[in-house]
Amino acid sequence: MGIEFAFLVEDAGFSGAEQIDNGLVFHGAGLDVEVWFLDGHEPEVTTLVALVASDGVRSRGVWLDDLYVASGCGPAQDVPGSAPTRRATLKRVHQHAAALRRLMPQLLTAEGEQLIARCRQG
Template identity: 65%
Template structure:
């Protein structure tokens, strides 16, 4: 049986995740509107955006040091998700700027929302520099694995 205090903590966590998902859906809407991705799907830790060649996962990693994290993964011809890489690494490898442009630390509600928008801006910049095929090649180079 869950006590009242535990229920409030669980509800607060769910409220925070719901708010995070809403903010991600807004900030990353360019994926569905401009880049051919499907509407986002709920995941345990955030939202997943799917396209023919790429998946974009945006997570709220809770714990001692909460963090917003975005992972881009290659989707194979058979539709299976292949290797992926973190946005900050891809951003740097593509020459878009320093990793500091893609911060993850999200210790407050305000910083969480700010990180979502910073990561969306970084992904948008990355995707304007690289086609999906080029981004897939970059992921392969960054992970050292052929997909």
Template identity: 70%
Template sequence: MEEFRSEVAVAFAFLVEDVGFAGPEPTEHGVRFRSADLEIGVWYLSGHEPEVSTRVTPAASDAPRTRGVWLDDLYVFSGCGPAQDVPGSATTWRATLKRVHQHAAALRRLMPRLVGAEGSRLIARCRQE
């Protein structure tokens, strides 16, 4: 898990360096980045079908965690590209590394739409779809 967290820290460094997020903070299954408006969780879920998952959640104190959306859904909803740009399946270490970088690239593309209050509204609209 430490190798995964290290790879995520490198791939998602733009969140800290360019956008002002804090993190990465270790979590049970990966890492989390936080800003005043958003929380980004990147997880490696092992098991029968291992996968990399990224969840984007508004950081408002009254918003339960379930109000977040998966990156692939938000990416498609926002018109950034197809869900294939954000695959999850990670059956090998090489595939896991590739997925981490694909998720980071998708989030980087999406990030201008997520900054400020507009991001929370976009997430809310995505959840309603």
């Protein structure tokens, strides 16, 4: 499912997808993106974005839907999480990738750092 997020590597300079428990993490210059596929009682797809300082210290992350709304890209409904079936999971992955692609130009600037900081406070 990482192919939908290939733009992070190809266009934004992130390192390739690294497997983590229940998901993938992409490491970029000053930014980590984690995509989780949680298949518990209420299966969902969720994406977290976190700042990483130059010394490698990672800040508390912010959920993609919160960033998407705060940035003015669109409503939270554009980044749904619920994924009760395989088909729904694939659809959610596509939706999260599309939202992240739309948001990435802002995240890769100083404005992105401020946006993440604002979302962490709220």
